[in-house]
Amino acid sequence: MPLKDEVVAVAGREVTVTNPDKVFFPSTGHTKSDLVRYYLAVSEGAVRGVAGRPMALKRFVNGAAGEFFFQKRAPTARPEWIETAVLSFPSGRTAEEVVVRDAAQLLWVINLGCIDLNPHPVRAGDLDHPDELRIDLDPLPGVPWGQIRDVAMVTRTVLDDFGLLGWPKTSGSRGIHVYCRIEPRWTFGEVRRAALALAREVERRAPTIATSRWWKEERHGVFLDYNQNAKDRTVASSYSIRPTPDARVSTPLSWEEVPSCQPEAFTIVTVPERFARMGDPSAGIDDAVGSLEPLLALSAEHEAAGFGDAPWPPHFVKQEGEPPRVQPSKRRMAGPPVREGVVPPPAPGKTAGPTGRRRTTMPLIEIARAATEAEARQGLERWRARHTDIWSYLTPPDVMVDSMRGRNTTWTRIRVNLRNVPEGDRPVQEALEVDYDPWQAYQGPDRSGSLERPRRVAKTKTTTTQPGNGSSG
Numbered sequence: 001m002p003l004k005d006e007v008v009a010v011a012g013r014e015v016t017v018t019n020p021d022k023v024f025f026p027s028t029g030h031t032k033s034d035l036v037r038y039y040l041a042v043s044e045g046a047v048r049g050v051a052g053r054p055m056a057l058k059r060f061v062n063g064a065a066g067e068f069f070f071q072k073r074a075p076t077a078r079p080e081w082i083e084t085a086v087l088s089f090p091s092g093r094t095a096e097e098v099v100v101r102d103a104a105q106l107l108w109v110i111n112l113g114c115i116d117l118n119p120h121p122v123r124a125g126d127l128d129h130p131d132e133l134r135i136d137l138d139p140l141p142g143v144p145w146g147q148i149r150d151v152a153m154v155t156r157t158v159l160d161d162f163g164l165l166g167w168p169k170t171s172g173s174r175g176i177h178v179y180c181r182i183e184p185r186w187t188f189g190e191v192r193r194a195a196l197a198l199a200r201e202v203e204r205r206a207p208t209i210a211t212s213r214w215w216k217e218e219r220h221g222v223f224l225d226y227n228q229n230a231k232d233r234t235v236a237s238s239y240s241i242r243p244t245p246d247a248r249v250s251t252p253l254s255w256e257e258v259p260s261c262q263p264e265a266f267t268i269v270t271v272p273e274r275f276a277r278m279g280d281p282s283a284g285i286d287d288a289v290g291s292l293e294p295l296l297a298l299s300a301e302h303e304a305a306g307f308g309d310a311p312w313p314p315h316f317v318k319q320e321g322e323p324p325r326v327q328p329s330k331r332r333m334a335g336p337p338v339r340e341g342v343v344p345p346p347a348p349g350k351t352a353g354p355t356g357r358r359r360t361t362m363p364l365i366e367i368a369r370a371a372t373e374a375e376a377r378q379g380l381e382r383w384r385a386r387h388t389d390i391w392s393y394l395t396p397p398d399v400m401v402d403s404m405r406g407r408n409t410t411w412t413r414i415r416v417n418l419r420n421v422p423e424g425d426r427p428v429q430e431a432l433e434v435d436y437d438p439w440q441a442y443q444g445p446d447r448s449g450s451l452e453r454p455r456r457v458a459k460t461k462t463t464t465t466q467p468g469n470g471s472s473g
Helices: 032-041 043-050 103-111 145-161 188-205 270-278 293-304 373-386
Strands: 006-010 013-017 023-025 054-059 069-071 083-088 094-099 132-139 167-170 176-181 222-224 364-370 399-405 410-417
Touching (some): 006 103, 013 103, 032 043, 032 103, 032 270, 054 094, 132 188, 145 188, 145 222, 188 222, 373 399, 373 410
Antiparallel strands (some): 006 013, 054 069, 083 094, 132 176, 132 222, 364 410
């Protein structure tokens, strides 16, 4: 029989935990109650990572192995002690988002099915000027963990040289994050410009292992994702549990730990004991506020040398001075238009192929469309087992794992570029190993947070009857 709701007394409030015995991590057996106990144990650090920041709610109502959806708007049914702030987005829309300042508010969010926490880099008191520079070290598939650590150490040196103190943490997934507190007096665009200058400087100092290139076809090694500093982007915060099978944690580290750290060492089981034993390595982050002026000066030097802006995320309005928002291999050259390449055929039973309707000169095939990256990679392994003879030709950039954005959730697509495979040996497009439709049977909330969504009514065509042409009854 399911346990009754639990009531947790914390921070002078009583927080009701519904369905406490619901399993959120099938591989480890951890339940919602275990999530609550974890966040209570690290609440000081977890609250520090989100304090006063509006956050998007990433809800896993069916646990870490199920689908999730992003809910920007705070649920209308909420306690009066839940704080909110109204954000505006590049689309022109606004949303009233949850703001957490104490452990009671934190547990209320966790009870909604939020496994990790995704705050914006601004405080509720000033929504236009970020106080956090975020460096996201995102490795290409196949890049060894040691290389990610090496790029993190180069990043530390660059930050030191430009007057900023970096605070590292594992992402809890595949990479490392480095955060810097900054004075809240620069716009999102200026903070992003500083992040781009930093990424280019790290790439200059470590050109064989780091890259600032936005387009995947140009990347190698570890990508410094400067666009995580664009407005409306969120990143999993410190002490967030991530939806991995072993319930890994995005864990703050000291710089002395980085060269030897292993991401699998930090989980829902191990981090509470670590926190109790050594406290929070990022406890001093709010006291280490720095200036972006040196990095912005470097950005000005880059621009004077001919290095302009870099591409923005695809859902942003085209920015002044932004280069063409099309990958280099598809850009048109001067002169009469030449329709190069082909539109790759879709998988059997599908209407769109690896590039949608776009032409490409690359021999691409699509392997999987899945609700989770883990499912997509399982499909890739099945495909690999059938095509072992060509796998040795593929390099890490040839296997493209894309996180695709839906309205309220994300899904994963895997494609393979066969450019390095001899033409006569290239496998044809086969049926997808995993065939997921992100819109089928969608049951998430609408923009208000309500699960009761109005039915869509099909529009009927109205015909105007001309005199003399009407039919008689």
